[in-house]
Amino acid sequence: MLKHCILGFDYSESWQKTCDRLPSVLQLAGVQKLTLVHVVDTTRRMNVEDSAAAAASHLKELSASLGAELGIAVDYEVRQGFAATELHEAARRHKADGLIVLNQSHSAGRALFYGNITLNLARLTRLPLLILPGGGPVVEPSAPVLLATDGSRPARVAQRAFEHFLSGGRHGLVLWVETEEVDNVATINEQVAEITSRHEQVISRHVKGSAVREIVKTAEAEQVALVILGKRGTTPIQDLLIGSTAEGVARECRQPVLLIPANTEI
Structure with a gap:
């Protein structure tokens, strides 16, 4: 990739x-x-x-x-x-x-x-x-990868990248954080269930709270090799807003973060 x-x-x-x-x-x-x-x-x-x-x-x-x-x-x-x-x-x-x-x-x-x-x-x-x-831990190549999803189109594009990293039997974790702004809980649950049904080495976790805080906390607790999430924006104007969650995770996470633009072909 x-x-x-x-x-x-x-x-x-x-x-x-x-x-x-x-x-x-x-x-x-x-x-x-x-x-x-x-x-x-x-x-x-x-x-x-x-x-x-x-x-x-x-x-x-x-x-x-x-x-x-x-x-x-x-x-x-x-x-x-x-x-x-x-x-x-x-x-x-x-x-x-x-x-x-x-x-x-x-x-x-x-x-x-x-x-x-x-x-x-x-x-x-x-x-x-x-x-x-900077100054983060050494990545273990065999460690699991984490997909942070909110059911959006950018998240679905990031999901394709996540599944690419699962080749060879690597373990994965799908995390979705339910915030007060979320209004598509059933849809996200269906999407997460569909991923785990196709990959037996993938588990899911559903938590409530601040998306940035929960993603960063989970990534550190699980010592994941990589955090994958989608970047909003499909036009030059929209690109100025990468998304508050993506920005916050990129800024605060101690594990490597892979931002996947919504227009990425995988």
Whole structure:
């Protein structure tokens, strides 16, 4: 599903630590080719070490070492401009299947997530976006995957991605959180029952409360390998609203999160 991914790379300490966790995440996602992309921010004053040439030299070494370690093809590219836009454009130009970024918002609180690269890219992308938590736990490739559903069209598209990860007998958990706004309880129950009837290794859980809180809590308690949920928006205007639940989970979850845009073909 995510055979070729664009990985947005910077030189932060968090990214250096995340590189140690990449093998298990890439194995889980089935990535066969990785293109490292660093975007030089031309809006700020740069030092020599921030130049495109310096970045290219560093990425060349990193791509070679990662390729040898991961056993997959790893390429690199340096771009200049607005980070989220350039990463999205790189994915389009390389005809990639998805993007991988790091969310560093956990220790800094909610404010930093707004307007940062991860949120902006989540708004822009028409491709699946894999968000890795800074400082999160090492993913066990054999751990279950979690589908968070609310019965909506984006959730049904995310369901197809979820079922893709079940190949080979991987265990799964379907979670739906009943909030005060939910008015289609019977429909969601039918959809969840249909999934579990077709996959004996999948269990379901129905809880009530805050969708973001319950999804994040369940993901951590079950130590899932991946949280999968749909991203709202099928037009450029709608894309500015990825959905409060998707945004909240992407911001707060300590496990990797895969956002699936509603227009994704799987």
